[in-house]
Amino acid sequence: MIEVRNLTKIYTAPGQKIVALDDVSLRVEKGEIFGIIGLSGAGKSTLIRCINMLEKPTRGSVFVDGVEITALNEKELRRARQKIGMIFQHFNLLSSRTVFDNVMFPLEIAGIPRKQAAERVRELLDLVGLADKADVYPAQLSGGQKQRVGIARALASSPKLLLSDEATSALDPQTTRSILNLLKDINRKFNLTILLITHDMNVIKEACDRVAVIADSRIVEVGNVLDVFSNPQTETSRSFVDTVINRDIPADLLQRSGGCDSGTISYLVRVSFIGASAGKPLISSMVKRYDVTANIIYGKIDRVKDTPFGYLTLELSGPSGQLNEALAFLRNNGLEVEVLEDV
Numbered sequence: 001m002i003e004v005r006n007l008t009k010i011y012t013a014p015g016q017k018i019v020a021l022d023d024v025s026l027r028v029e030k031g032e033i034f035g036i037i038g039l040s041g042a043g044k045s046t047l048i049r050c051i052n053m054l055e056k057p058t059r060g061s062v063f064v065d066g067v068e069i070t071a072l073n074e075k076e077l078r079r080a081r082q083k084i085g086m087i088f089q090h091f092n093l094l095s096s097r098t099v100f101d102n103v104m105f106p107l108e109i110a111g112i113p114r115k116q117a118a119e120r121v122r123e124l125l126d127l128v129g130l131a132d133k134a135d136v137y138p139a140q141l142s143g144g145q146k147q148r149v150g151i152a153r154a155l156a157s158s159p160k161l162l163l164s165d166e167a168t169s170a171l172d173p174q175t176t177r178s179i180l181n182l183l184k185d186i187n188r189k190f191n192l193t194i195l196l197i198t199h200d201m202n203v204i205k206e207a208c209d210r211v212a213v214i215a216d217s218r219i220v221e222v223g224n225v226l227d228v229f230s231n232p233q234t235e236t237s238r239s240f241v242d243t244v245i246n247r248d249i250p251a252d253l254l255q256r257s258g259g260c261d262s263g264t265i266s267y268l269v270r271v272s273f274i275g276a277s278a279g280k281p282l283i284s285s286m287v288k289r290y291d292v293t294a295n296i297i298y299g300k301i302d303r304v305k306d307t308p309f310g311y312l313t314l315e316l317s318g319p320s321g322q323l324n325e326a327l328a329f330l331r332n333n334g335l336e337v338e339v340l341e342d343v
């Protein structure tokens with residue numbers, strides 16, 4: 001749906017050149033929710049703004065749904081942009097228009113007859129759960145409701161692609177979750193491709209199928225969100241993952257582990273649960289089956305999009321043969337097992 005090829009954007013400010021994007025290439029498939037995460041200044045906004053040509057790239061090209069958007073003239077670009085919706089951190093609603101008329105606005109611009117447009121607006125307000133707010137003004141709405149209006153407006157011209165520029169950054173965690181749920185619903189219902197930028201790994205965790213990590217104007221990692229959470233490849237990705245699910249064992253807990261009877265050995269192991277394996281009682285089965293003991297040191301279980309996912313750090317003790325068979329049992333049942341140390 002989106003193909004970005006060797007995109008570079010250099011801003012020229014008095015006396016200096018700022019390289020905001022440096023040779024960035026990226027593919028987003030149709031129907032995905034794709035996240036771009038990076039720290040402030042990494043180049044996220046520039047990237048999303050180059051995708052709908054609100055910003056003109058210095059070099060490189062962008063294709064949206066097979067059309068080279070970077071090669072279009074103004075008139076062609078206006079038409080192409082109707083297929084790209086956008087939502088913003090600060091909603092960008094027109095304060096002098098009612099909710100209804102805000103959503104109507106892009107349909108007016110596109111010259112859709114009033115009656116047909118009004119029907120579409122009502123449909124959209126229903127979709128975002130604001131049918132009862134049609135006649136109120138943006139100032140009378142909460143942040144989450146404003147963003148729902150933003151989403152309805154962005155969907156008015158039935159876009160194939162929705163760009164989200166930090167759309168939940170001004171919202172509290174609960175409202176963020178409800179907006180992300182709405183985006184996931186829309187994605188499923190209409191197979192709408194969504195590209196979102198954020199600095200919050202929780203947003204990636206809740207909503208995205210794939211993620212690109214951007215640092216210092218370059219993409220440093222791209223992958224399935226579950227893969228990036230379970231096995232981040234770069235320091236930047238690791239630190240983002242740690243903001244959501246910290247894999248390190250607190251030092252005081254680690255000190256308490258250790259010491260076992262003669263004839264037995266102990267391993268400190270970290271077990272990663274992903275998907276179906278997170279729902280099975282594998283640890284208790286292992287303990288019964290191999291007659292080993294499992295002391296839970298530290299753990300965290302969460303969900304990545306709709307998939308259960310987590311880590312558990314255990315001190316396993318038992319005769320060495322049984323212990324190794326126990327580890328093999330966990331691995332054969334789809335768990336990732338890392339031996340952190342022999343205790």
Ligand SMILES: Nc1ncnc2c1ncn2[C@@H]1O[C@H](COP(=O)(O)OP(=O)(O)OP(=O)(O)O)[C@@H](O)[C@H]1O
Pocket residue numbers: 011012013018019020038039040041042043044045046047199
């Ligand atoms: N119009 C501009 N003129 C000059 N420099 C700019 C302009 N827009 C962005 N930059 C610079 O380009 C770099 C990337 O900025 P960008 O806004 O894309 O980052 P970001 O990752 O979206 O950050 P944030 O999360 O803070 O918005 C920064 O160094 C920024 O100062």
